[in-house]
Amino acid sequence: MLSYLCLCIFMVPLALGASWIAPGAVWYDTDGKKINAHGGGVVQRESTFYWVGHSAENETPMMYSSTDLINWKNLGAQSTVSAMWRPKLAKPNGSFWLFGQQDRYSLSLKSSQLTGGYAQSAKVYIPPSSYSYSDTGMFHDPVSDTWYLLTSADHNTVQINKINTDGTLGSRASSLTAGAYEAPGLFYANGVYFLICSGKTGWRANPNKVFWATSLAGPWTGGTDIAPSGENTYGSQNTFELTISGSQKTTYIFMGDAWDSKGGVSSNYVWLPMTVDTSAKKVTLDYHAMWAVDVKTGAISSPKADKRYEANHVLSKRTDGGSSEITFRNVTGTGAMQWLAFDYTVNKRDGGEAYIIVNNEPPVNISSLNSRAGYHHVVPVQLRLEAGEDNTIVFGSMGQDDFEIAITGIESF
Ligand SMILES: *[C@@H]1O[C@H](CO)[C@@H](O)[C@H](O)[C@H]1NC(C)=O
Numbered sequence: 001m002l003s004y005l006c007l008c009i010f011m012v013p014l015a016l017g018a019s020w021i022a023p024g025a026v027w028y029d030t031d032g033k034k035i036n037a038h039g040g041g042v043v044q045r046e047s048t049f050y051w052v053g054h055s056a057e058n059e060t061p062m063m064y065s066s067t068d069l070i071n072w073k074n075l076g077a078q079s080t081v082s083a084m085w086r087p088k089l090a091k092p093n094g095s096f097w098l099f100g101q102q103d104r105y106s107l108s109l110k111s112s113q114l115t116g117g118y119a120q121s122a123k124v125y126i127p128p129s130s131y132s133y134s135d136t137g138m139f140h141d142p143v144s145d146t147w148y149l150l151t152s153a154d155h156n157t158v159q160i161n162k163i164n165t166d167g168t169l170g171s172r173a174s175s176l177t178a179g180a181y182e183a184p185g186l187f188y189a190n191g192v193y194f195l196i197c198s199g200k201t202g203w204r205a206n207p208n209k210v211f212w213a214t215s216l217a218g219p220w221t222g223g224t225d226i227a228p229s230g231e232n233t234y235g236s237q238n239t240f241e242l243t244i245s246g247s248q249k250t251t252y253i254f255m256g257d258a259w260d261s262k263g264g265v266s267s268n269y270v271w272l273p274m275t276v277d278t279s280a281k282k283v284t285l286d287y288h289a290m291w292a293v294d295v296k297t298g299a300i301s302s303p304k305a306d307k308r309y310e311a312n313h314v315l316s317k318r319t320d321g322g323s324s325e326i327t328f329r330n331v332t333g334t335g336a337m338q339w340l341a342f343d344y345t346v347n348k349r350d351g352g353e354a355y356i357i358v359n360n361e362p363p364v365n366i367s368s369l370n371s372r373a374g375y376h377h378v379v380p381v382q383l384r385l386e387a388g389e390d391n392t393i394v395f396g397s398m399g400q401d402d403f404e405i406a407i408t409g410i411e412s413f
């Protein structure tokens, strides 16, 4: 017998900070750049997810890939086409297709491979009447293994057309004419199709609604809110519904866009798991400030803070002797981007701003790091602190004289 000397090298994984999906927070890709894939959708192929959306600068289709729905690698622009909004990926046959909106019609781009090389194919004729329309949505029906393009036609018709294997559109499979709706997304759960749509309020968020049908052909019933109406879909607009068929449970994910005032570069994303009650035909967004889905099991989790820095201060100009800043000292940092959640409430959302100063760097408005700032008492943001125990974070308020921020602490994760 030969004996072997085993030189075993144990790779110690880099201690990456735990990662989470934080609705409204700036979402960085694996290069540390803000993810630029708005109005998008996600397609899973084997264990990899592909997120396609438009860039905020010129609406060219961008693609990112991930195996955990959290850490996304930028695969770059997929085409030279610009001004194409809300691109969605479909694979009805051997080819890969991107459908999106250009001007007020739909454009399809074709590639022989999943990533890259999408060339202009055609302005899409949408049967039966080729209405002009806005937002493109996409649905792969797991029952029939068929791809459907969702459009929100002018004339207030949301319609669903089959995508033929050659990439042309088939006849209208279904339509919803219940009012002024756009940004449609569809998913299927236990015999029920759920169609989520936004109202037409420009870039301003509104209470998105769900309709249901037991056949894709309709008729569609409902129009109920998917979140408390005052929340305006947690400041977002629907773009796509993603189904994770895990070993323990099937998890349905709402993907929304938190548009800035003009759909520009400071727009963010609001992704949330949904509670789907197929008996009551109810869909409800489950708000989490931070969450993750185990893509293998389908289980949802939320983080536990590893440290809390207490405060109990009302920051206000009005209070006699009150300060409009509070300083947290000796905050532990990793030297890399890390999640910190600021726990505070405001007395009026449009009365002012909270800002953060890390180690004498220039102040940053917290709303530029998380568009949920002021709307929810836990506001997670990613910040880069120095490695060690010596970080100082100033949290301050500015705004109208009667604007107040009550801060109870910061948690690190
Ligand atoms: C699939 O796509 C190829 C290339 O576009 C086309 O030639 C072929 O006819 C398509 N197959 C079907 C079944 O439509």
Ligand SMILES: *[C@@H]1O[C@H](CO)[C@@H](O)[C@H](O)[C@H]1NC(C)=O
Pocket: 329, 330, 389, 390, 391, 392
């Ligand atoms: C706390 O921070 C101060 C300066 O901000 C620093 O001098 C001190 O060493 C820190 N204390 C610990 C225990 O790290």
Ligand SMILES: *[C@@H]1O[C@H](CO)[C@@H](O)[C@H](O)[C@H]1NC(C)=O
Pocket: 352, 353, 363, 364, 365, 368, 398
């Ligand atoms: C922060 O917010 C204040 C108040 O809204 C605004 O005047 C200021 O320009 C903002 N700062 C930055 C860097 O955006």
